[in-house]
Amino acid sequence: MAFSRPPTLLLIYKDFTYVISEFTRGKTFKFSWVVREVLFAVLLMGCLVVARRYSRNLRLMFDLQLKAFGAVEKGDYDRFVPLVSNDEFSVIAEQTKKMIVGLREREKIKKAFGKYLDPQVAVAVLNTEEDANLGGRQVEVAIMFTDLRNFTPLSARCSPQETVRVLNDYFTIGGLCHTPPRWCG
Structure with missing residues (x-):
């Protein structure tokens, strides 16, 4: 909030110098203009505060997403993005959670296959794009x-x-x- 003090002080100083100069000249002072200017300044400061808080929340959400993706990249499938809001970020967090759960299950299946099959065979089975052909196929064994x-x-x-x-x-x-x-x- 410290960034809004100097403009506010400058506006108040300007308004007081204007009021004093008009009073010394004997002109009628229009108080409504000063009120409008102060209201505009307060509204502008409020908008700046809201924008700053919103940008801080955006940065926080992006940081949480990036930390979760970094953990998944390293193989840590126990890290999730917390649901802290009810907006687009919660949708992204929910989809990220589903993706991480799917990757965790895939890794579990790969480890289970690796116990019984050659690791290359396990990876080939998991990476097969087509559905399992239950009719079988002819191979040399x-x-x-x-x-x-x-x-x-x-x-x-x-x-x-x-x-x-x-x-x-x-x-x-x-x-x-x-x-x-x-x-x-």
């Missing part, structure tokens, strides 16, 4: 059958976690887990 002696009694004795650990060790030690890059999976 390689199937490996392996037999572990006494695996059934072993799996009956072990917990599921231990069984998976044994299988992972078997595939890793045997080099069977290596996937040729040509086949991607």
Whole structure:
């Protein structure tokens, strides 16, 4: 509000000098002109205050949006833009929230696929523009059958976690887990 004091003081000074000069000349003083001028100055100052507050709110909303987008760009899908108003920015914030939730779900699916498939295959599946073709497609595949002696009694004795650990060790030690890059999976 400090920016509005000098113009107000100048207007008051001008009005008082005008009133005094008219009084010393003996002319009739038109008080309505002074009132109009002061009202105009007050209205102008009010408009400037409203414009300044509105611009500060705009800057705040843009900063919140940019911080949320920056967090999403870094992979932080837990950051949302708060809904602080009921205008266009709330619509943008709501759509941004939906986008972040969608990206979070996509990342979750990608990680789940990555546990069971080659990461390149998971990315290819997620990036496919067309719907999944339930009719299938013809591709060349390689199937490996392996037999572990006494695996059934072993799996009956072990917990599921231990069984998976044994299988992972078997595939890793045997080099069977290596996937040729040509086949991607």
